[in-house]
Protein backbone atom coordinates (compact mmCIF):
# COMPACT_ATOMS: atom_id res chain seq x y z
CA UNK A 640 0.00 0.00 0.00
CA UNK A 641 1.52 3.33 -1.03
CA UNK A 642 0.72 6.75 0.38
CA UNK A 643 0.88 8.93 -2.70
CA UNK A 644 0.48 12.32 -1.00
CA UNK A 645 3.89 13.39 -2.23
CA UNK A 646 3.55 12.28 -5.85
CA UNK A 647 3.13 15.21 -8.21
CA UNK A 648 1.42 14.50 -11.51
CA UNK A 649 2.57 16.05 -14.73
CA UNK A 650 0.73 19.38 -14.99
CA UNK A 651 0.47 18.59 -18.71
CA UNK A 652 -1.92 15.71 -18.03
CA UNK A 653 -4.20 17.70 -15.76
CA UNK A 654 -4.23 20.77 -17.95
CA UNK A 655 -5.29 18.59 -20.87
CA UNK A 656 -7.94 16.70 -18.88
CA UNK A 657 -11.61 17.15 -19.74
CA UNK A 658 -13.48 15.65 -16.81
CA UNK A 659 -17.10 14.48 -16.70
CA UNK A 660 -18.68 13.71 -13.32
CA UNK A 661 -21.68 11.48 -14.03
CA UNK A 662 -23.95 11.55 -10.97
CA UNK A 663 -22.90 14.78 -9.28
CA UNK A 664 -24.71 14.10 -6.01
CA UNK A 665 -23.21 14.40 -2.52
CA UNK A 666 -19.82 12.81 -3.23
CA UNK A 667 -19.59 13.92 -6.87
CA UNK A 668 -20.45 17.47 -5.81
CA UNK A 669 -17.79 17.43 -3.08
CA UNK A 670 -15.18 16.27 -5.60
CA UNK A 671 -15.92 18.70 -8.38
CA UNK A 672 -16.18 21.68 -6.05
CA UNK A 673 -12.76 20.72 -4.65
CA UNK A 674 -11.27 20.46 -8.16
CA UNK A 675 -12.39 24.03 -8.78
CA UNK A 676 -11.49 25.41 -5.34
CA UNK A 677 -8.00 23.89 -5.42
CA UNK A 678 -7.49 25.12 -9.02
CA UNK A 679 -6.86 21.56 -10.14
CA UNK A 680 -9.29 22.05 -13.02
CA UNK A 681 -10.75 25.11 -14.68
CA UNK A 682 -14.55 25.39 -15.02
CA UNK A 683 -14.25 24.84 -18.79
CA UNK A 684 -12.54 21.47 -18.13
CA UNK A 685 -15.53 20.13 -16.17
CA UNK A 686 -18.98 18.88 -17.05
CA UNK A 687 -21.38 17.16 -14.64
CA UNK A 688 -24.60 15.20 -14.96
CA UNK A 689 -27.55 14.50 -12.65
CA UNK A 690 -30.89 12.74 -13.19
CA UNK A 691 -33.25 15.72 -12.83
CA UNK A 692 -33.19 18.66 -15.31
CA UNK A 693 -34.25 21.22 -12.67
CA UNK A 694 -31.34 20.15 -10.47
CA UNK A 695 -28.98 20.37 -13.45
CA UNK A 696 -30.05 23.98 -14.00
CA UNK A 697 -29.67 24.94 -10.33
CA UNK A 698 -26.28 23.23 -9.96
CA UNK A 699 -24.95 24.78 -13.15
CA UNK A 700 -25.73 28.24 -11.75
CA UNK A 701 -24.27 27.29 -8.33
CA UNK A 702 -21.02 25.73 -9.58
CA UNK A 703 -20.44 27.80 -12.72
CA UNK A 704 -19.89 24.74 -14.91
CA UNK A 705 -21.98 22.88 -17.48
CA UNK A 706 -24.42 20.51 -15.75
CA UNK A 707 -26.71 18.38 -17.88
CA UNK A 708 -28.79 15.20 -17.82
CA UNK A 709 -27.17 13.97 -21.06
CA UNK A 710 -24.52 11.44 -19.98
CA UNK A 711 -23.53 10.50 -23.52
CA UNK A 712 -22.87 14.12 -24.51
CA UNK A 713 -20.84 14.66 -21.33
CA UNK A 714 -18.70 11.61 -22.07
CA UNK A 715 -18.25 12.59 -25.71
CA UNK A 716 -16.52 15.84 -24.70
CA UNK A 717 -14.36 14.28 -21.94
CA UNK A 718 -11.27 12.10 -21.61
CA UNK A 719 -11.73 11.35 -17.89
CA UNK A 720 -15.13 10.10 -16.69
CA UNK A 721 -15.96 9.92 -12.99
CA UNK A 722 -18.84 7.58 -12.18
CA UNK A 723 -20.80 8.78 -9.13
CA UNK A 724 -24.24 7.21 -9.43
CA UNK A 725 -25.46 4.61 -6.92
CA UNK A 726 -23.73 1.22 -7.15
CA UNK A 727 -26.82 -0.56 -8.51
CA UNK A 728 -27.01 1.99 -11.40
CA UNK A 729 -23.40 1.69 -12.56
CA UNK A 730 -23.71 -1.23 -14.99
CA UNK A 731 -26.79 0.17 -16.74
CA UNK A 732 -25.19 3.61 -16.98
CA UNK A 733 -22.01 2.21 -18.53
CA UNK A 734 -23.93 0.18 -21.06
CA UNK A 735 -25.61 3.37 -22.29
CA UNK A 736 -22.17 5.03 -22.59
CA UNK A 737 -20.65 2.20 -24.65
CA UNK A 738 -20.75 3.98 -28.04
CA UNK A 739 -18.49 6.72 -26.62
CA UNK A 740 -16.05 4.53 -24.69
CA UNK A 741 -12.60 3.50 -25.90
CA UNK A 742 -9.05 3.19 -24.65
CA UNK A 743 -8.59 6.98 -24.70
CA UNK A 744 -11.25 7.55 -21.99
CA UNK A 745 -10.27 6.87 -18.40
CA UNK A 746 -13.18 5.68 -16.25
CA UNK A 747 -12.90 6.37 -12.51
CA UNK A 748 -15.70 4.87 -10.43
CA UNK A 749 -16.22 5.85 -6.82
CA UNK A 750 -19.29 3.64 -6.37
CA UNK A 751 -18.98 1.39 -3.34
CA UNK A 752 -18.52 -2.33 -3.97
CA UNK A 753 -18.53 -2.22 -7.79
CA UNK A 754 -15.52 -4.14 -9.12
CA UNK A 755 -13.34 -2.87 -11.98
CA UNK A 756 -13.95 -6.18 -13.80
CA UNK A 757 -17.73 -5.53 -13.72
CA UNK A 758 -17.18 -2.06 -15.18
CA UNK A 759 -14.74 -3.34 -17.81
CA UNK A 760 -17.24 -6.04 -18.81
CA UNK A 761 -20.17 -3.60 -19.01
CA UNK A 762 -18.07 -1.16 -21.03
CA UNK A 763 -17.00 -3.69 -23.65
CA UNK A 764 -19.67 -6.37 -23.70
CA UNK A 765 -19.70 -7.43 -27.37
CA UNK A 766 -16.43 -6.09 -28.77
CA UNK A 767 -13.78 -6.21 -26.06
CA UNK A 768 -11.88 -2.92 -25.95
CA UNK A 769 -9.12 -2.17 -23.46
CA UNK A 770 -11.11 0.30 -21.32
CA UNK A 771 -8.96 1.77 -18.52
CA UNK A 772 -10.91 1.62 -15.23
CA UNK A 773 -9.83 2.93 -11.82
CA UNK A 774 -11.85 2.35 -8.67
CA UNK A 775 -11.78 4.91 -5.85
CA UNK A 776 -13.21 4.83 -2.35
CA UNK A 777 -13.30 8.30 -0.76
CA UNK A 778 -14.93 9.20 2.58
CA UNK A 779 -17.09 12.09 3.81
CA UNK A 780 -14.32 14.20 5.48
CA UNK A 781 -13.39 14.87 1.84
CA UNK A 782 -15.88 17.72 2.21
CA UNK A 783 -13.24 19.57 4.28
CA UNK A 784 -10.22 18.40 2.31
CA UNK A 785 -9.52 15.96 5.17
CA UNK A 786 -10.62 12.81 3.37
CA UNK A 787 -8.76 9.65 2.50
CA UNK A 788 -9.31 7.92 -0.82
CA UNK A 789 -8.10 4.44 -1.67
CA UNK A 790 -7.49 3.83 -5.37
CA UNK A 791 -6.98 0.62 -7.32
CA UNK A 792 -6.44 -0.06 -10.99
CA UNK A 793 -8.26 -2.40 -13.33
CA UNK A 794 -6.51 -4.37 -16.08
CA UNK A 795 -5.80 -1.62 -18.61
CA UNK A 796 -4.55 1.32 -16.55
CA UNK A 797 -1.21 3.03 -17.21
CA UNK A 798 0.91 4.51 -14.38
CA UNK A 799 0.20 7.99 -15.81
CA UNK A 800 -3.56 7.39 -15.59
CA UNK A 801 -3.27 6.24 -11.98
CA UNK A 802 -1.17 9.32 -11.24
CA UNK A 803 -3.86 11.54 -12.74
CA UNK A 804 -6.54 9.88 -10.60
CA UNK A 805 -4.34 10.43 -7.54
CA UNK A 806 -3.99 14.09 -8.41
CA UNK A 807 -7.75 14.49 -8.66
CA UNK A 808 -8.48 12.82 -5.32
CA UNK A 809 -5.65 14.65 -3.55
CA UNK A 810 -7.92 17.69 -3.97
CA UNK A 811 -10.01 16.27 -1.11
CA UNK A 812 -7.31 14.84 1.16
CA UNK A 813 -4.83 11.97 1.11
CA UNK A 814 -4.73 9.03 -1.25
CA UNK A 815 -3.45 5.47 -0.98
CA UNK A 816 -3.10 2.91 -3.75
CA UNK A 817 -4.13 -0.65 -2.91
CA UNK A 818 -4.73 -3.96 -4.66
CA UNK A 819 -8.40 -4.34 -5.53
CA UNK A 820 -8.67 -7.32 -3.16
CA UNK A 821 -8.36 -4.77 -0.30
CA UNK A 822 -11.18 -2.46 -1.42
CA UNK A 823 -13.88 -4.09 0.73
CA UNK A 824 -11.59 -3.77 3.75
CA UNK A 825 -11.01 -0.10 2.88
CA UNK A 826 -14.78 0.38 2.70
CA UNK A 827 -15.19 -1.15 6.18
CA UNK A 828 -12.37 0.92 7.68
CA UNK A 829 -12.13 4.38 6.12
CA UNK A 830 -15.46 4.79 4.27
CA UNK A 831 -17.63 3.51 7.16
CA UNK A 832 -15.04 4.66 9.70
CA UNK A 833 -16.26 8.25 10.14
CA UNK A 834 -19.57 6.86 11.51
CA UNK A 835 -17.66 4.75 14.05
CA UNK A 836 -15.52 7.72 15.09
CA UNK A 837 -18.61 9.96 15.49
CA UNK A 838 -20.09 7.40 17.90
CA UNK A 839 -16.84 7.33 19.90
CA UNK A 840 -16.72 11.12 19.87
CA UNK A 841 -20.37 11.46 20.89
CA UNK A 842 -19.79 8.97 23.72
CA UNK A 843 -16.76 10.91 24.97
CA UNK A 844 -18.88 14.08 24.96
CA UNK A 845 -21.63 12.25 26.90
CA UNK A 846 -18.96 11.16 29.36
CA UNK A 847 -17.87 14.77 29.77
CA UNK A 848 -21.47 15.72 30.56
CA UNK A 849 -21.65 12.82 33.03
CA UNK A 850 -18.62 14.16 34.92
CA UNK A 851 -20.12 17.65 35.03
CA UNK A 852 -19.00 19.56 31.91
CA UNK A 853 -21.35 21.75 29.87
CA UNK A 854 -22.28 19.88 26.67
CA UNK A 855 -20.71 22.35 24.22
CA UNK A 856 -17.41 22.29 26.08
CA UNK A 857 -17.52 18.50 26.41
CA UNK A 858 -18.11 18.16 22.64
CA UNK A 859 -15.28 20.58 21.83
CA UNK A 860 -12.90 18.75 24.18
CA UNK A 861 -13.85 15.37 22.67
CA UNK A 862 -13.59 16.55 19.04
CA UNK A 863 -10.30 18.42 19.39
CA UNK A 864 -8.84 15.50 21.38
CA UNK A 865 -9.82 13.12 18.56
CA UNK A 866 -8.36 15.46 15.91
CA UNK A 867 -5.16 16.07 17.89
CA UNK A 868 -4.63 12.37 18.58
CA UNK A 869 -5.08 11.51 14.90
CA UNK A 870 -2.58 14.23 13.95
CA UNK A 871 -0.07 12.86 16.49
CA UNK A 872 -0.22 9.48 14.73
CA UNK A 873 0.01 11.00 11.24
CA UNK A 874 2.62 13.68 11.93
CA UNK A 875 4.98 11.78 14.24
CA UNK A 876 4.66 8.39 12.55
CA UNK A 877 4.82 6.79 16.00
CA UNK A 878 2.87 3.62 16.72
CA UNK A 879 -0.43 4.50 18.49
CA UNK A 880 0.56 2.23 21.40
CA UNK A 881 3.71 4.30 22.00
CA UNK A 882 1.66 7.52 22.02
CA UNK A 883 -0.85 5.92 24.40
CA UNK A 884 1.96 4.87 26.73
CA UNK A 885 3.17 8.48 26.85
CA UNK A 886 -0.22 9.56 28.28
CA UNK A 887 -0.39 6.68 30.77
CA UNK A 888 1.43 7.59 34.00
CA UNK A 889 2.06 4.65 36.38
CA UNK A 890 -0.75 4.54 38.98
CA UNK A 891 -2.27 7.63 37.35
CA UNK A 892 -5.78 8.40 36.04
CA UNK A 893 -5.47 7.18 32.43
CA UNK A 894 -4.62 3.60 33.32
CA UNK A 895 -7.85 3.37 35.35
CA UNK A 896 -9.79 4.53 32.29
CA UNK A 897 -7.92 2.05 30.06
CA UNK A 898 -8.88 -0.77 32.44
CA UNK A 899 -12.56 0.12 31.88
CA UNK A 900 -12.08 0.22 28.10
CA UNK A 901 -10.47 -3.23 28.13
CA UNK A 902 -13.20 -4.68 30.39
CA UNK A 903 -15.84 -3.17 28.08
CA UNK A 904 -14.21 -4.82 25.06
CA UNK A 905 -13.71 -1.61 23.06
CA UNK A 906 -10.91 -3.04 20.91
CA UNK A 907 -12.80 -6.22 20.02
CA UNK A 908 -15.98 -4.24 19.35
CA UNK A 909 -14.18 -1.90 16.92
CA UNK A 910 -12.43 -4.79 15.19
CA UNK A 911 -15.77 -6.57 14.76
CA UNK A 912 -17.45 -3.37 13.48
CA UNK A 913 -14.86 -3.00 10.69
CA UNK A 914 -15.03 -6.74 9.91
CA UNK A 915 -18.83 -6.63 9.60
CA UNK A 916 -18.79 -3.49 7.42
CA UNK A 917 -16.11 -5.02 5.16
CA UNK A 918 -18.10 -8.25 4.94
CA UNK A 919 -21.20 -6.28 3.93
CA UNK A 920 -19.20 -4.44 1.24
CA UNK A 921 -18.15 -7.84 -0.11
CA UNK A 922 -21.75 -9.14 -0.08
CA UNK A 923 -22.94 -6.06 -1.97
CA UNK A 924 -20.20 -6.59 -4.56
CA UNK A 925 -21.49 -10.13 -5.14
CA UNK A 926 -25.00 -8.76 -5.70
Ligand SMILES: NC(=O)c1ccc[n+]([C@@H]2O[C@H](COP(=O)([O-])OP(=O)(O)OC[C@H]3O[C@@H](n4cnc5c(N)ncnc54)[C@H](OP(=O)(O)O)[C@@H]3O)[C@@H](O)[C@H]2O)c1
Nearest residue numbers: 662663664665666688689690691723724725726749750751
Ligand atom coordinates in the same frame (compact mmCIF):
# COMPACT_ATOMS: atom_id res chain seq x y z
N1 LIG B 1 -21.67 9.58 0.33
C1 LIG B 1 -20.56 8.94 0.70
O1 LIG B 1 -20.09 9.01 1.82
C2 LIG B 1 -19.84 8.08 -0.30
C3 LIG B 1 -18.53 7.65 0.00
C4 LIG B 1 -17.86 6.86 -0.94
C5 LIG B 1 -18.48 6.50 -2.11
N2 LIG B 1 -19.76 6.91 -2.35
C6 LIG B 1 -20.40 6.47 -3.60
O2 LIG B 1 -20.79 7.62 -4.32
C7 LIG B 1 -21.92 7.29 -5.11
C8 LIG B 1 -22.96 8.38 -4.93
O3 LIG B 1 -23.31 8.47 -3.57
P1 LIG B 1 -23.92 9.82 -3.02
O4 LIG B 1 -23.98 9.66 -1.55
O5 LIG B 1 -23.17 10.96 -3.61
O6 LIG B 1 -25.40 9.72 -3.64
P2 LIG B 1 -26.36 10.87 -4.18
O7 LIG B 1 -26.15 12.13 -3.43
O8 LIG B 1 -27.74 10.26 -4.23
O9 LIG B 1 -25.85 11.12 -5.68
C9 LIG B 1 -26.25 10.36 -6.77
C10 LIG B 1 -26.39 11.31 -7.95
O10 LIG B 1 -26.61 10.52 -9.12
C11 LIG B 1 -27.51 11.24 -9.95
N3 LIG B 1 -28.08 10.30 -10.90
C12 LIG B 1 -28.96 9.29 -10.70
N4 LIG B 1 -29.21 8.64 -11.86
C13 LIG B 1 -28.46 9.28 -12.81
C14 LIG B 1 -28.27 9.08 -14.20
N5 LIG B 1 -28.89 8.09 -14.88
N6 LIG B 1 -27.45 9.90 -14.87
C15 LIG B 1 -26.79 10.91 -14.22
N7 LIG B 1 -26.91 11.13 -12.90
C16 LIG B 1 -27.74 10.33 -12.21
C17 LIG B 1 -28.51 11.85 -9.00
O11 LIG B 1 -29.16 12.92 -9.65
P3 LIG B 1 -30.32 13.81 -8.95
O12 LIG B 1 -29.58 14.68 -7.96
O13 LIG B 1 -30.91 14.61 -10.06
O14 LIG B 1 -31.26 12.83 -8.32
C18 LIG B 1 -27.58 12.28 -7.86
O15 LIG B 1 -27.12 13.59 -8.09
C19 LIG B 1 -22.42 5.91 -4.68
O16 LIG B 1 -22.08 4.96 -5.66
C20 LIG B 1 -21.68 5.66 -3.39
O17 LIG B 1 -21.39 4.28 -3.21
C21 LIG B 1 -20.45 7.71 -1.49
